[in-house]
Amino acid sequence: MTPDPAVSITSQLHGEKSGLGNRRSLVQVLRWLAAPQLTVLVFVLAAVSALWISEAGAPPTLVFTPPLLLLTVNLAAALLIHPRFRTDLPLLLFHIALIMLVILFFIARMTYLEGLATVTRGATFNGELLRVEKGPWHGEGYHNLRFVNEGFIDEYPANGNGYLTFNTVHWRDVAGNLHRRVIGDDVPLVLKGYRFYATRRGFTPRLFWQPQSGDMQYIDVKLPDIGPDGWHEGFVWTLPGGQQAQLMVEHKLIEPPPGSRRVDLGLSQIDAPLIVRTNEQRHVLRPGRSLELAGGTLSYVKLDVWLGYEVVYDPTTPWLIAVTVIGIVSLIVFYLKRVFIQSTQEQVG
Amino acid sequence: MTALDIELISFWAALVGYSLATVIAMYALVFQKSPERTLFVLLLLPWLLHTVAIAARWVRIEHFPVINTFEMLSTNVWGLMAAVILSYCLLPKLRMVAALLLPFVMMLTAWMLMIPSDASALPATYHTIWLFIHIGFMKIFLGAAFVAVGIAMVIFLRSAEIGVESLSRLPTDEALDVTAYRCMALAMIFDTLGVVAGAIWAQDAWGRYWSWDPLETWSLVTWLAIGLTLHVRATFKPRPSANAMLIVATFMIAVFTFFGIPFVSDALHKGAI
Known part of the structure; x- marks a missing residue:
């Protein structure tokens, strides 16, 4: 009589000292965990979880973890209990690749970072993110990243919609060497694994604030994004002295015709003044002019532009690609062997 | 003849061919006939014309025409017809199955004819x-x-x-x-x-x-x-x-x-x- 391979494997796992009863109960548990019915449940649960995330906005990590965990347990138990996996290398590799993917997804959620930064033209990214979402294992290393936004060009294709962003940036590497690159909407700047993609944009009035006592401060105020109507949204700014002021650049941004380019939102052609509203009073400021306010003097230097950057970091991506390639190649070899070569006798046609 | 002319003539000729192929395939299934060679020509020729129509559109709009609804449906009809033709060649004992598949292709074709066929614009990330x-x-x-x-x-x-x-x-x-x-x-x-x-x-x-x-x-x-x-x-x-x-x-x-x-x-x- 052929020995039960599952019993033999579990006895190797537990050693000869384990009792026969323990071994049998362990085998029973493994059999239950490796049950193909459980795999069916994983498929259904994964589909339901995916739809719940997409349609109801449920938190992806929380909702998709149970089916992935169940999948890992089911596959791992199946690898131990079913001899077929050990005799069929492509099948074994495919299922190991699936388990590896689950492990990598877990590491990815622990280490990822997604954020948003805005940098004024000519200014240096100082490592601060306006919005940041990151895994618990992600450190604070991104605060040390530096690059300079040299300005951007929007190109409106003759035969296309939207625009392509060409943003020139420069940075220094660890050795102090200067690097310059043009990045864009889908061409990122990659610094130490962090990927910066150009995204939203807007105006930046550059101002000086001279308090009644104390040193003068230089301030860039980043006005909100330009809306689809060509105007930026209303913006209430709190001055260093605590007073609130509504800032607005009275300029409607008109989309250029297809086949043209626009440099820095067409800044060189903009002659609009800065409107400052305080205490029901409307002030019109031109570059070089100042405004006396309670607590100090506000001077308008010039109008500039800012560019937003989506920042993403995921160290697992190359590993995910490698494991996926192994999984796909295994899948193809498995089906080539099992379905397209071995079952030719059953072929129809 | 402009690219638009070529596209339109090929496209409509292909649709007429697809319709004929569907009718003949269903007739053959119901009345147990075997017009295999005729049906093959009626599948392949319209499909080649459809290929010409897609290529002409590609030339005309200067990008792969898979962006708007019309283009998506057109290329999917083309892809499904390619699958029918391939199965027709590779699985000769199953040629009658085409009669069950072609009505679905015709439904997609009818849908395609009910929507605007304007040229698409290619998004930046495409x-x-x-x-x-x-x-x-x-x-x-x-x-x-x-x-x-x-x-x-x-x-x-x-x-x-x-x-x-x-x-x-x-x-x-x-x-x-x-x-x-x-x-x-x-x-x-x-x-x-x-x-x-x-x-x-x-x-x-x-x-x-x-x-x-x-x-x-x-x-x-x-x-x-x-x-x-x-x-x-x-x-x-x-x-x-x-x-x-x-x-x-x-x-x-x-x-x-x-x-x-x-x-x-x-x-x-x-x-x-």
């Missing part, structure tokens, strides 16, 4: 080789699943005792089940490749390989449905009619993913829209 890779794999996947569903329909109709006499010339349910399984295995491979290619494209373009947008989610659900269909057949060895039911259900999910989701979602990733 200037990449991954557009061709991703869409190419997905078209092969849908074609393979389409042939599988045609075969499954035969098993399904027989088990429901519909058109048993007309379908009696086809191989046994067990033999059909094996071929349908092979097609679904091909569908699984190319769907996996398509999803992975899409993820690589998304990672490259937006820094994220997965965003849980409706189309991505439904493509995952489709992948899981194919996986479930193959798993159930390999593990539980059910009757061919049960497998056929699973294949039809999987194809319905794939159809919803391909043709339904881009019309109910306005997310960034809207497939070919």
